[in-house]
Amino acid sequence: MVHNLDALFDPENIAVVGASNNPLKAGYTVIYNLNQIGYPKEVFPVTMSADEILGRKCYKKLSEIEETVELVVLGTPAKMIYDIMDDLAVRMEKRRDVKVIVCIAADYGETKTEEGIRRQDCLIQTAEKYGIRVVGPNCIGIIDNINRVDTTFVETLIPKEMRGQKGGISFISQSGAMAASILMMGASGPAPISMNKFISIGNMADVDCIDLLEYFEQDADTKVIGMYLEGYPDGRKLIDTLARIARKKPVVILKVGRSSIGAEAANSHTGSLAGADSVYDAAFRQFGIIRVYTIEDMMDTLQAFDAMKIPAGRNCFLLTQAGGPGIYCTDAFVDEKILKFPLVSEETKRRLADVLPPMANICSPEGYADITAAATVSHHVESLRAVMDDDAVDSVIFVTVVPTFLPRRELAEALLRLLVEEGYGKKKPVCICIMAGNYVWECRQILEQGGIHTFDTPAHCVKAMSHMTAYGQFLKGQEEEADE
Amino acid sequence: MVHNLDALFDPENIAVVGASNNPLKAGYTVIYNLNQIGYPKEVFPVTMSADEILGRKCYKKLSEIEETVELVVLGTPAKMIYDIMDDLAVRMEKRRDVKVIVCIAADYGETKTEEGIRRQDCLIQTAEKYGIRVVGPNCIGIIDNINRVDTTFVETLIPKEMRGQKGGISFISQSGAMAASILMMGASGPAPISMNKFISIGNMADVDCIDLLEYFEQDADTKVIGMYLEGYPDGRKLIDTLARIARKKPVVILKVGRSSIGAEAANSHTGSLAGADSVYDAAFRQFGIIRVYTIEDMMDTLQAFDAMKIPAGRNCFLLTQAGGPGIYCTDAFVDEKILKFPLVSEETKRRLADVLPPMANICSPEGYADITAAATVSHHVESLRAVMDDDAVDSVIFVTVVPTFLPRRELAEALLRLLVEEGYGKKKPVCICIMAGNYVWECRQILEQGGIHTFDTPAHCVKAMSHMTAYGQFLKGQEEEADE
Structure with a gap:
């Protein structure tokens, strides 16, 4: 055929x-x-x-x-x-x-x-x-x-003028309802998710996951592949395909039927045999296939891969404007064993001290800075610049809660200048969380429309950064193997 | 004083x-x-x-x-x-x-x-x-x-006419930024969260957590207490207070500084000694204090306790209109060891068969039904009624993805009739997820304004239901102890 x-x-x-x-x-x-x-x-x-x-x-x-x-x-x-x-x-x-x-x-x-x-x-x-x-x-x-x-x-409900925004995410869903939900959720963020190709495969009477994975493998416009998976008749072939692709571009999978009862429901649903979850899980780990467990995590991770450079290493600086959310973020950070707090240079600490208000907490603990609720737009941008300039830093998580006196639009525009115009975003990935809700929606929209993905909560930043970091480490391991 | x-x-x-x-x-x-x-x-x-x-x-x-x-x-x-x-x-x-x-x-x-x-x-x-x-x-x-x-x-940004909506949640935050974020996020859902009292306690130079906990303990309008906690100088006193209150009303805590690095950041922040997390964790478990780990989970759980009856037992029926989201939900359900799938009666299964389309999956696996994407408003409501009428069912998780042909407003209104007018919501708790995004916003608004909390994803339903179920079991254990 x-x-x-x-x-x-x-x-x-x-x-x-x-x-x-x-x-x-x-x-x-x-x-x-x-x-x-x-x-x-x-x-x-x-x-x-x-x-x-x-x-x-x-x-x-x-x-x-x-x-x-x-x-x-x-x-x-x-x-x-x-x-x-x-x-x-x-x-x-x-x-x-x-x-x-x-x-x-x-x-x-x-x-x-x-x-x-x-x-x-x-x-x-x-x-x-x-x-x-x-x-x-x-x-x-x-x-x-x-x-x-x-x-x-x-x-x-995406307005006509915002339809058809190109992105690098191609997505395959084995469930129509999950596909619809992802489209509708993806349409409802600060900016609609810019998919490249999106396909709900239904009964797979002819075209199936593997056809599409192979198509996306070759598709130059597809930067990252996402997949909602219940099961596949030839699990071995699926894993082989995924493993081959994952060496070239990231593949992010929400595989359900993890539990035996879930697998039974999956079998009733699409007749797909979920297969022993532990087998899938081990294969995913071995071959650098990124497994996510929640819808939110999948959408954030796909957008992060689409928008950002893959981190060169595990050292992720945590820059926060707010103590509570910073500590909350630290706990989530430590849960992800892959991320490490970097030890920045004395020079960087001096720069931070120079550009920040006197109350700022600089590197206590190491790899963490609290620029305080008094931080102006310039404090935000210059501290981010200082941290990104440090060679010990592979990536940054940046959390801010916008108080009344901090002009939201200016904050977004200044961040865009640093990350896009000055090209800092091309050097290292930065996961940005601007809290919270409708109050910061416009600020996030400006960033998203400028190509910078923003996250709902600090913990969402951590999840995406840990997946990107794990994939970066996987690719590095591949290179090292090839060199040997 | x-x-x-x-x-x-x-x-x-x-x-x-x-x-x-x-x-x-x-x-x-x-x-x-x-x-x-x-x-x-x-x-x-x-x-x-x-x-x-x-x-x-x-x-x-x-x-x-x-x-x-x-x-x-x-x-x-x-x-x-x-x-x-x-x-x-x-x-x-x-x-x-x-x-x-x-x-x-x-x-x-x-x-x-x-x-x-x-x-x-x-x-x-x-x-x-x-x-x-x-x-x-x-x-x-x-x-x-x-x-x-x-x-x-x-x-x-809550509109004036929606300000001051009374609810049963009273909240204490040890971080101003977290407090602000929770207010702003809470204002941005389908309906603003109806708090009762809300307080950001700052430096606690005088009024502290315990004063407020004791105040909320006595406050008849406070149905559930939420708290963002970094640490407290007298951990023993705090635990004793929480333990006493938890016997009377649910207390939901987001305790940060779980990790040693997070604790160090907390110490830099408010000077609060986070205390060994394992000690807090053990005490929370022992005394029925509900611990949450994410902001979303906290907000959902507080709203669930405010809006719903506490489940009488662990048997939670999972009713879904969509296969994929149903299986996804099942996995999350099984992760929470506390929840069990009920075995409903043959009579209930016959009733489900009578009221549902022929393609519906009834109880395969047990305690799970997929009413299919073809389900009408009446299929939704009558299957929920049948399940809630079964004595083996202590609670229900209800997931639906609204397709184009399903009138969203009518669905919300019919669910309100069953749960509020007919009083089904007073008998047993139902966690409802209507997916997804802006497309179902109005439908969720109608339910929320009618006093029915709705959840963003199926996994969020599971988290809230498992917390409510665990608290119900704790109270039951207390009663049994008292009877001995």
Whole structure:
């Protein structure tokens, strides 16, 4: 079977079968999302029930569309699959243009009923006959922010002008609901998460995790790969693939079914055998595959890898403007055995003393500084600069709680100047937490729109930094092995 | 020294010394917050630099205010303390009305400088002479949502009409920045957290943790106590107090300085000796004091205790509308050893089969049901009802990801009908997670405004439920001991 995944992410025109004018239907949201993201080519709604949907002319049948269609989104009730495949065959005999089907409908093989399996067989056999790749069924669709494709029926409420922001994260989800949740959560931060490619793989009747992992492995625009994984029939092959990729780019996995009861639920869900979790866990550790345990941790870690340089070593300086959050952060820091507090030079300590208010705590304990609640914007920026200039420092965690008198917008702009304009962010990673809530939202938005990821809490900074540091150490170990 | 804490939370008029017309100054925000919360009595700004602030007539000196003043908020630069205390003495010789000072300024004893200590001594000696209690210095102030007092200089951006919502949570913070962060985060959820009383205790020059714990112990409006703790000079006394209170109402503590480096940072910060963490930890376990490790966990747990009944036993049913999030939740559930999956009756399973779509997974594994992405509002509500009606079920975790076709507002309203109008929420606790982000914000707001707390992720539900369950088991153990 041909590869054809290029046409999945960059199709020449898209037909949406089962399109609808009813905003509560998936067949409406797909058209809406394609409009919102600004898909630059043609979208052809296929439906018997409307002449026009959101400004797009409708067709009664796939076979009636005069122009090239490379991607077909299937959103009709599953029982209609037989008629649609007949019509697809008519089209393909004439034009042979369709390369990929994304089947966002459910009630196929996942039902484990005879009828569901028969529907899935019909879909796959027709597709195979014409060399068409199939994503799904029972998935929520795919997104490519580079080529501006969004076939999902997930409403994220991202404003149109913020849609299609390119990033380096490509994500694969084995659960549609988890995929939707991640999209919706990712849309609700200070700035929407800039994904590169996003795919919900559903039943994996054809295209599966490994196809996509290999695609992302080769994809120059994919800087980091994220994955929600329940299980995979050939665990060995999956691990081998992941291990090969992890030597080239970071792979962050939320693998569920850790517990035996969780594995039983997973088996009921997608029929995937979760496999002994300890085997996965050991393999992940051995091969530098980054395992996360919470949704928040996954999203933060992916964004950190996308936005930041991988730390060259384990020495992470903790710079805080607030005692309590600093101590809280220190506890979380120490929990992550990988991170170490650096011993900065006397010169750096002098610089800190010069630029900070007299009450500041400089390096007690070592590798930690509290610039105090009295810190101005300049105190924030100059202390960060001093710490980043020290050769003993591989990375920085930076925590601030913005009091009334500290101008929030100026703080964000000054940090952007240091990290982006002056290029400090290119030298070493800095995980920034600006607490808290709506009060600092605009300040975080300015930073995020400037390409600096911000974290909700100090402990979230620590998690992401520890994952990045562990990956950096893994790569270093690989290099050393290669040198031997 | 007299107790006088009643006047802290329900003062007859408030003077704000160091008030300001500059919105970047703390002395402005205090007046602003008192206006916003709708403090029903008089506020007297004291300043040399303005005649009126936010509609309040200003006074040059404390001693000039003709009416009774029970609470004085001190926001002037610390070096002015000597003059202010002289003026306070003039007032007290005449009127003897001031009962409490809340000193929100810094640069006192916490600086460990001779001058800082001298200032604090001046403050405390004057206060002692006239039987005045002092909160702070170096704190961010106090809030009482019942009596509509807010002396903090924290801007939460809570709209005026949502200020002063009464709840059962009373909170003590040993860090001003952590206190401010919690207020700001708490203000930014689907509905602002409804605190009862909130206090940042700063240097504890007079009023300390134990005074407040004892006050909250007696306070009928306080249903659950939260605390951010770095350390306390008399650890034994603190534990004894906490242990006594925990037999009456839940106490949730975020105790930092867990690590030796964190303890060192805490010592630099407030000079508090963190004490051996293992000692605290063992005592917390023994005496039913609930220990949390993250800010999110603390806020969720406090809100859960405030909003819900304490579970009668360990059997928690997991009801999910989404496979992936359900499995993710199951893993988190199993991690918390305290929770058990119940074995519901055949009758309950039949009821679930009757009310749910045919594809639903009923009790595979036991104690778990997946109502599927096809579930309607009625499927949600009736399956929850069936599960809650089963005697084997002590509590429920309920997870749903709202797809496009599921009307969000109707879902919230139907859940409110079951849990509030029909009183199901009074029978057993239900932790509800409605995923995710802005898309479900309004749905969560409706529930929260109806008194039902909602959680950001399934794992957050699990954490709160496990803390509530552990506390329920502790109380049961106490009763059994008493019966023997």
